Amino acid sequence: MNCELCGKSAGKSKKIRVEGTTLQVCPSCARHGEEVFQSRGGKTKEDILARINRIQNRPYSYEGTREEKELALDYPDRISKARIQLNWTQEELSNRVNEKKSVISKIERGDLNPSEELIKKLENVLDIELKEKIMEVAPKKSNTSSGLTIGDLIKEG
Ligand SMILES: [Zn+2]
CATH class of the missing domain: 1.10.260.40 (lambda repressor-like DNA-binding domains)
Incomplete structure (x- = not known):
């Protein structure tokens, strides 16, 4: 991991925010910005994105159809x-x-x-x-649910 400010290899990096941008820097550069602390539970952006994915992929919000054969x-x-x-x-x-x-x-x-x-x-x-395919159409995702943002999840979590 190299410091994003001075480019030196930083064994123990810190996250700081400089003018709205988050940077991964070495401890000595950390004073150039405001240190960003991990949110509770050590959630990373990846965790949060995975969580959004899970929410959007909940059963019955998936799109598509399920096929089943039933007695006609x-x-x-x-x-x-x-x-x-x-x-x-x-x-x-x-x-x-x-x-x-x-x-x-x-x-x-x-x-x-x-x-x-x-x-x-x-x-x-x-x-x-004697059996026929029953096409079960899953309810479509409503447009409102896609308004979910990372910010909402952080607040919620
Ligand atoms: Zn540095």
């Missing part, structure tokens, strides 16, 4: 249409997925949500998709 709302239709296209009775379908016929008829009425395992079986034997 019209799954009963999808199943019965596909089954009818294949000319299968509910009984036939139930045999192919190793379920009771009553289970299949409940599912086709929408009275019963098929289990994950049964969804996979039905998708396989009927060659259909």
